[in-house]
Amino acid sequence: xxxxxxxxxxxxxxxxxxxxxxxxxxxxxxxxxxxxxxxxxxxxxxxxxxxxxxxxxxxxxxxxxxxxxxxxxxxxxxxxxxxxxxxxxxxxxxxxxxxxxxxxxxxxxxxxxxxxxxxxxxxxxxxxxxxxxxxxxxxxxxxxxxxxxxxxxxxxxxxxxxxxxxxxxxxxxxxxxxxxxxxxxxxxxxxxxxxxxxxxxxxxxxxxxxxxxxxxxxxxxxxxx
Numbered sequence: 001x002x003x004x005x006x007x008x009x010x011x012x013x014x015x016x017x018x019x020x021x022x023x024x025x026x027x028x029x030x031x032x033x034x035x036x037x038x039x040x041x042x043x044x045x046x047x048x049x050x051x052x053x054x055x056x057x058x059x060x061x062x063x064x065x066x067x068x069x070x071x072x073x074x075x076x077x078x079x080x081x082x083x084x085x086x087x088x089x090x091x092x093x094x095x096x097x098x099x100x101x102x103x104x105x106x107x108x109x110x111x112x113x114x115x116x117x118x119x120x121x122x123x124x125x126x127x128x129x130x131x132x133x134x135x136x137x138x139x140x141x142x143x144x145x146x147x148x149x150x151x152x153x154x155x156x157x158x159x160x161x162x163x164x165x166x167x168x169x170x171x172x173x174x175x176x177x178x179x180x181x182x183x184x185x186x187x188x189x190x191x192x193x194x195x196x197x198x199x200x201x202x203x204x205x206x207x208x209x210x211x212x213x214x215x216x217x218x219x220x221x222x223x224x225x
Contacts, residue, residue, distance in 0.1 A: 004074035007067060009207075010097035012052030012059070016071050019045055033129075035216060036122040039064050043119075046071055057120040060098060061217060062207040064119045069208070091221045094209045102203045104196040108189045110152035114200035121148050122217065124168070124175045129216075132179050137214035145212060146197045147182040148175065 004016045019027070023045040030038045043056040043064065050056075056064065069089055073080040081088045104112040125144045130136070135143055166174065185193065209220040 002075050004071060007070040009063060009066065011063070012050050012054070014050050014067055015048045016046045016067070016074070017048040018075065033215065034126055036061070036064075036119055036126050039068060040119060040123060042068060042071075057123075058118050060116040060118060060206070061122050062094075062116075062205070062210060063098065065210075065219065066207045087221055092208055092219045094205055094207055094222060096206050098206045099204050102200040104150070104200045107192050107196065108185075112153075112193070112196060113151050114149050114197060114204060115151065116204060117145065117149055117217075120171070121175070124148075124171050126216065127168075127172055128176055128179065131176060132183065135179070135183060138212075141212045141214065141216055142194070143183050144175075144179050146193060147178040149201075150182075150193065150197060 002018045006013055006015045027038060027041055030041060040057065047056065072082055073089065076082040081090050102114045104114050125148060129140060132140060209222045210217055211220050212218060
């Protein structure tokens with residue numbers, strides 16, 4: 001059995017254990033495009049104990065990715081700084097831990113706050129791919145991520161700020177409503193919001209450098225040639 005050292009982050013310390021072969025087989029059966037569903041399954045099986053924030057569904061996507069990479073660092077044959085294509089794990093590290101939410105400023109009479117993307121919300125966005133009319137691929141992820149992370153000061157029935165207590169199906173309904181509301185913004189307001197979302201994610205980014213593509217979230221290399 002492989003012993004993995006504890007990982008200490010700002011909001012929690014986690015002790016991981018080696019997966020059983022049964023868990024590995026079950027993990028490999030999850031469709032490849034369901035990355036965050038796979039992450040939740042992995043964490044549910046690999047976590048031995050947690051001090052601090054124990055609900056891994058409320059960890060940020062970056063925190064979850066860091067924990068998974070820590071497991072890989074402790075179990076891969078090529079060592080802690082394992083290979084990722086032609087690069088190494090260390091080439092993706094952003095260097096800072098989780099930060100506070102970011103005040104993105106005023107647009108359309110509302111003051112907007114940008115929050116971290118949690119694993120639970122990322123799973124919901126995956127489930128809703130193809131469910132929003134007229135939004136596919138890159139456009140879907142662009143608008144869905146903005147809708148998930150941006151909250152206006154004047155909250156009405158089109159927005160929510162807390163997913164605590166909601167079932168997955170209710171969460172999907174709320175996310176679908178919010179994505180549809182974001183997609184209905186006038187082009188001029190949406191363009192300003194997009195610029196603010198990009199700026200804010202530079203501010204709240206942590207641990208692993210991340211962005212998105214037409215297939216969802218991805219890790220970015222921070223390596224400078």
